[in-house]
Amino acid sequence: MNLYHLRYFVTLAHLEHYTKAAEILSITQPSLSHAISSLEKELGVKLFEKDGRNVVLTKCGQAFLDDVEHSLCILDSCINKLQMTGSGEGHMDIAMLPSLSTIVSRHAKDFLDSQPDKGIDFYFHTSTGLTSDILHGLKKRRYDIAFCTLQENEPLIDFVPISKQKLVLIVPKGHPLENRDSVDLAETLPYPQIMFSKESGLEPVIDKLFEDCGGRPKVAYSIGDDQIVADLVSAGFGIAIIPHMPTLNNMPVKIIEITNSTWERIFYMATLKNVYQAPIVHEFKQFIEKKNGGL
Structure with missing residues (x-):
């Protein structure tokens, strides 16, 4: 079925006159x-x-007009979105760990401010707290860019470091x-602690730190998500060794430096290798890389 014929049909249906419709469409009446x-x-239908010098829709024509106009509206909308994307506009689906929301939102705002005349929309996805889930969505093309931790054995994904966090104690x-402004890890052993569960990449790291300090704390809860750990501490359920996230500064907790820990967690921007990226996605990726070139 010819797409032009459908557009001709819609024009004729509204004007109800072949000569007028042909003039509007810039084609001949024949x-x-x-x-x-x-x-x-x-x-197979009329x-x-x-109707005199005019034409009117049949019952079949009226039913067809409603569906054709709806279909053309969807098609035109899709074409418009793709044209915007091809010209460096459009929307991006961004997935991120909840603990990175402050950093990512700041980068997104700076990017928008750098291109005020473009129509750019960000769709942020923070429903999961696990890097493995985020990378699965990235490989399924649900996301354009992901902000997460490094995952080993991911040959299809390009990881670019964008931020560092060190471990601190929060009480x-x-x-x-x-x-206290600083504390030795051994001094935390008498107090119930909220630890990271095995689903978190931090669990073996913190276990090793306690092993090196010669003790094992009483575990009050095991949680996989950074923000939930911080929330439980702020509510008085225990203390925790946790990455120094920006959100901690706005919570009712005391942030204490750990004197015998030199561990740092590096966060990454993850994108699929060797796949087509819309111009707007490529520009945002380059913007982030330039801002964090010295990391």
Whole structure:
């Protein structure tokens, strides 16, 4: 079915006059008549009938008009979105760990400010706290870019470092360690702690730190998500060794430096290798790389 014929049909249906419709469409009247006849022959029904010098839709034509206009509207919308994307506009699907929301949103805002005349929309996805889930969505093309930790044995994914975090101790207000600015890890052993579960990449790291300091704390809870660990500490359920996330500065917890820990966690921007990226996605990726070139 010829797409032009469908557009001719819609124009004729609204003007109800072959000569006027042909003028609007910038084609000859015989060409318009031939297009409508071809369409009716393909469908096997009459779409128009004469009404004096004009034409009007048949019952079949009216039903067809409603569906054709709806279909053309969807098609035109899709074409417009793709044309915007091809010209460096459009939308991006960004997946990120919840602990990176402050960093990623700041980068996105800076990118928008750098291109105020472009129509750019970000769709942020933070429903999961696990890098493995995020990378699965990236490989399924649900996301354009992901911000997460490094995952080994991912040959299809390009990882670019964008941020560092060190481990700190956080305690709730009123805790005996609240007045401390630094602490040896062994000094935390007497207090119940909220630890990371085995689903988190931090679990073996923190286990090794405690093993090196010669003790093992009492585990109050095991949680996989950074933000939930921090929330439990702020509510008084225990203390925790946790990456120094920007959100901690706005929570009712005391952040204490760990004197015998030199561990750092590096966060990455992840994109699929050797796949087509829309211009706007490529530009945002380059923007992030330039901002973090010294990391």
